[in-house]
Amino acid sequence: MSLSGKVTYKSGAPVDMALIYIKKINKSTYTDENGNFIFSDIPPGKYSVFIKTFEAEGIYINVDLTVKSDHITIVLENDQGVALDDVTVVSKSKGKIIKEKGYAIDVVNTQEMAIQNLQSTELLNRTSGVKIRQTGGLGSHTHFNLNGLTGNSVRIFIDGIPIRNYGESFSLSSIPPAMIERIETYKGVLPAHLSEDALGGGINIVLKKSIGNHLSASYSYGSFNTHQLNVDAGYRNPETNFNVDFSTFYNSTNNNYKVWGDNVYVVDPNTGKVTYVKAERFHDDYASKGIKANIGYTSKTWVDEITLGLMISDMDNDIQTGPTMDIVYGQRRSKRDSKMVSLKYNKKDIFIEGLSVKTFTSYSHTNRKVIDTVPVMYNWLGEIIRDNDGNPINWQNNGGEAGDATLENNKEVTIANRTGISYQFHPQHEIGVNYFFNRFTRDVNDPLRPESIQDLSDTRHLTKQITSFTYNSNFFENKLKTNLFYKYYKQHVKLVDRLRENNEIIAVTSEKKIDFNGYGFAISYALSPKVTLLSSAEKAVRMPGDSELLGNTSSGIEPTIDLLPETANNFNLGFLLGTYLLKKHSFNLEANFFIRDIRDLIIRGISNSISDTYGYENLGKVKSSGFDVELKYNYNNRLFVTTNFSNFNARYNLKYDNNGVEYGHYGDRLRNTPYLTSNTYVEYKFTDFIKENSRLSINYNFGYTHEFFRNWESYASTGKAYIPTQALHDIGASYTAPNNKITLSFNAKNITNEQAFDNWAMQKPGRAFYVKLTYRPKF
Template identity: 85%
Template sequence: MNSFCYSTKNDNLMSLSGKVSYKNGSPVEMALVYIKKLNKSTYTDENGNFIFSDVPAGIYSVFIKTFETEGITIKVDLSKKSDHLSVVLKNDQGIALDDVMVVSKSKGKLIKEKGYAIDVVNTQEMAIQNLQSTELLNRTSGVKIRQSGGLGSHTHFNLNGLTGNSVRIFIDGIPIRNYGESFSLSSIPPAMIERIETYKGVLPAALSEDALGGGINIVLKKNIGTHLTASYSFGSFNTHQVNIDAGYRNPETNFNVDVSTFYNSTDNNYEVWGDNVYVIDPNTGKVEYVRAERFHDAYKSKGLKANIGYTSKNWADEITLGLMISDMDNDIQTGPTMDIVYGNRRSKLDSKMASLKYSKNDILFKGLSANTFTSFSHTNRMVIDTMSVMYNWLGDIIRDDEGNPINWQSNGGEAGDATLENNKEVNVANRTNISYQFHPQHKIGVHYFFNRFTRDVNDPLRPQSIQDLSDTRYLTKQIASVTYESNFLDEKLKANLFYKYYKQHVKLLDRIREDNEIKSLINENDIDFNGYGLALSYAVSPKITLLTSAEKAVRMPGDSELLGNTSGGIEPTYDLLPENSNNFNLGFLLGTYILNKHSFNLEANYFIRDISDLIIRGISNSISDTYGYENLGKVKSSGFDAELKYNYDNRFFVATNFSNFNARYNLRYDENGSKYGHYGDRLRNTPYLTSNTYIEYKFSKLFKENSKFSVNYNFGYTHEFFRNWESYASTGKAYIPTQAIHDFGASYTAPNNKITLSFNAKNITDEQVFDNWAMQKPGRSFYIKLTYRPIF
């Protein structure tokens, strides 16, 4: 039976919520709650709460079970009003698997069965560990996180060989750039996240964005019922992290309030060494290589996010007003490479965002559904660089033989002209999806995305006559798409066909230096493209599914690529072309197979990317240590990734994945007919072979009855890769060495389930870890975390 087919004649929608707990009062996490008549299921959250928000009026049997209990069935009457259940389960019964476990499917599983190549990271179990959200994502097959340093450093995402803005990042389906850099995967703790969805190559039209290599959608946790979770973490490099999440829900009126806040602080004073870490005697020119602490890399960020609204009303399934404020203060230790050291340069950022979300099924008549999300955000991004003295890696000011400080330039800063530049950025966005289920097996949808970005630049250190040569930068993007979904052969064959139309308008007035004279440049550009794609899945059996998807993908240049970003050392590049690619995926899902107490599943995906005008980061300027972006012509990439998961007795878990891709420069001749020397080379500065293995064992009753204790180990491997094109410089080629990282962790939860204490040791062998043009990342580090979750 399809989830959209109801036998009841009453079209009034009710809600069913509840809390599941054990006899000792502790909440039950990940308990299955299943309404057989509607073929609807969900799982309880970390506080034992669950909710169904769109249940037609009627009488139902609700089945509830966990791995540790036999399961119970409760009858509920939703004929006239919504209901809230309080369910108490025994916790002394053996494990019993029921057929209903196979019927129930997670959100990620349902998306996969539509044919998309997707990985889903559930963060509930990992939230109690001392892990960043970027670390969890980095363990996903086909994903490599590229960071330029420690906590708070700039982050790029490499997905099947494509990196940077080619991979789009979303928070609840909204582009992450609308939230501001201070509210990002580097700052959002896993405790605020329900799951992370990684789409490889083909992006569903409902997300309504231009993306070349896929996208990553961060689904924030939407806790149900009255709850409170607080955590504090302390560790190496004077790192402090605080997270508090609290909420209230009125079961009678379905009024919801949810508030989350976070605070991050670190000195990032980890040790660095190697070819780029040296001290030069200004008088003799002698070079001395040293091991040094990063001395100017402190980072602080904090944020508050609140959602207020209603669910399960006659006029709305959900209506939520969201408010978010965040800010960041970040010292800048180096430019895009480690060749130049800064001692005073830093950046500040603050962001405010208001949003309104509305969704309703059967809005005008049966089968017609709509949801819309509108946001307005304002961001101030300031760069502070007013002192021009030169520093070395020991944190000392470089002086001449008379003891006077050596300056980069007179009346300048460390990275160029002295600046207090403030970028005022405004983002207005709307995403609207309308769908119509006109037949139990067929559904059509229309999706629209609008984004208006403006940036005003003000620098009080520049003469007004120079500032007058710059004007507001405008970037307007519109994406419209149409989708058709269908299923055949008793839902064994599922098809998703889509068409996308992209339009972007850029307008700016900027200053340029020409013949030693500063002039004004007017730049205005319109781009429009068409894209289309298809995703198919076929269930050979209940436990074997074949998947394939293809898309003509387009990604238009972003605001930082076109307009630059002073705080990131990015120069503007106004003439960038859109990048486009023909993407293809072929894969399968196997499992879950269960044999006695053993269970396992296997997923694999093969991909091809045929790319034109790929936008990549250019080589850094050797003097200013800044960089711009450039189109790369043609690139062809192919490869595969696979992931195996094993579970024994719900105690011993192993998840291992392997990713390999072969991305080569595929343009043989330039416009003059000369052959490129790097034709056929692998993409420069791009890892191409990675692997990750996570192992965890859970002990029961190790210290006390009803207590929980677990230990875990993670191994991450990245094969060596060249910084530049491998054909150039036959000897002494600069490369990023092979990296094998070992992490260890342990967690203990008290019998009352209120307090969890966890410990993590990262990079325990103190491996020298590099990324992004040989930027060194932290070595060995230790962290301890306390999590408190009272029971209401």
């Protein structure tokens, strides 16, 4: 059986984040921004349902589910009632439940933030221990730094599926927060059910599911001619439990913000004189769009959920620079498009009580295209560089700005399956097995290359299989929770590449097989209802990815098939304190201390100073340790403050090379890696602002990143080879009309117009302003 419903005020406004609790079966949930909620897998029977908001006393409603599922509508008095100190919350949020499993995890709920002019990457960047690193503005390539580890060492998922299967055009940079329910950040230790290899943890993006009839649409416009549109809709039949979800988005921008500094200059080709300038990015247009649809059933006798999914997306972007800002392009472009179909099946108590099955299968096809056919050189003023006779000066004589002229298309196909089987043979004990299969192939075609060379290019293959076994238990009335797991990794890679030998181009076949073992645990112990100790550890393995091994010419990445897998011994120790209530005040405090002892860390190599290419390399030994802490404060459910601080010390830990010579950078911090960050977010909410039932919220965000060296510290302690300290200030406001259908938001980002940098001193946008209109009709 299932129970769904909608909670509204008498004014018709939906009630979001209302607690819905069924004590008899100890299940709880919260309403979404449309006031909807749903419980699945409820045994037939009669129940008393408790509904409560922070602003009012709770009420009980009796429901009868002995014959069929039900859909109820609850109408509450408008938000008047008892103060927060009179409230006793009888259940826990989804995020709290996940945290108490023992993993070092942060959970970002996006519902409240969806009405603001914020990207999903910005929300994640405010999480303790997380640093989002982009190479430019909207749509630029994104790296995730988690407790000092970056790149593919940190795995990204969408609903538990590796994000690379969706294609780059459907990424965290393009998905609006309105499509996301929450973002889970696992630090250091990745749960076995996610079934992936990861060295530094993972980020799981949980998309919103249809829990009732709903519609939400928004449009925003802002600096740099930025337009963003998204629509999210859903339908659920309460009688048949038939569900349809549909969401779409569109983003476009010119990204024509100003840049300046040591890497932005104009060189006179005749005299060699260098003139530093403040220039506008003139070739950085970006556009992306996508559609995601799901159709299926939930809470049937034969299935808990079966969903057929379809995703289509594409992006088109100019390429302004090479791997550093010293290289400027004026006509180089790329295009991406992706299609994905998927099938999800979940069933509890299949065949026997306590036996559950979850499986997800997907097929995706992605095209990555590069258009680079004009070899002329541009400077930062957007001018073609010419010689004394007025003729354009070319980069090279081979037809493109970044090398050979190319119209290369990488056709990538990925087939994946993740299946999990668990058996709860006792109320306190559960065992499980998870299997992940991923088959990746890439065909390269370039009509500008001679057929003789194209014939030497073969399909590139990468197959990965991961099997994990788990044992979960709880003791002492759920105070002690343990999670033990073992993982087996297997990978096979094969490619044919071109090699020039004796003035002849020949085909060379490379093939490699890898297998590894990993294991770990997560333990939590509740000293009291408000004090929980957490600890987790893992022998982690991260096998090289497709772009690292096979290269990716559309992104300027050279193949490096001899890369070794990354391995690490990871350890976390932390605690959760709260929620503590003192009259109208409430507090939460979380902290995590960690150690990462790493072998063969895979990092991006230094870019070729002439061509737009780079490869990856292994670092022998790296040791990272540190901590992050987060404090949350709430006054009378009006003033909200969240502040966090992260410090990690990741250093090169291999003293001698194979010849016994000491490395000059032994003991240095990892190059191009931030190590001290902080973020503070403050929001104040006004009710009945100007008119009854209207709401106004104002917010302020402060982000701080301490300076860090671009290269090894021992080699770059003088001069300006570092990324400077960045202190960024954002402000915003949102106003919701009395009918609760329309919300108007305003955001000003980087209001002091500070220079903001990430990877290799690639400058990000300065001061920017945005307005956003959100429409959410009532059903």
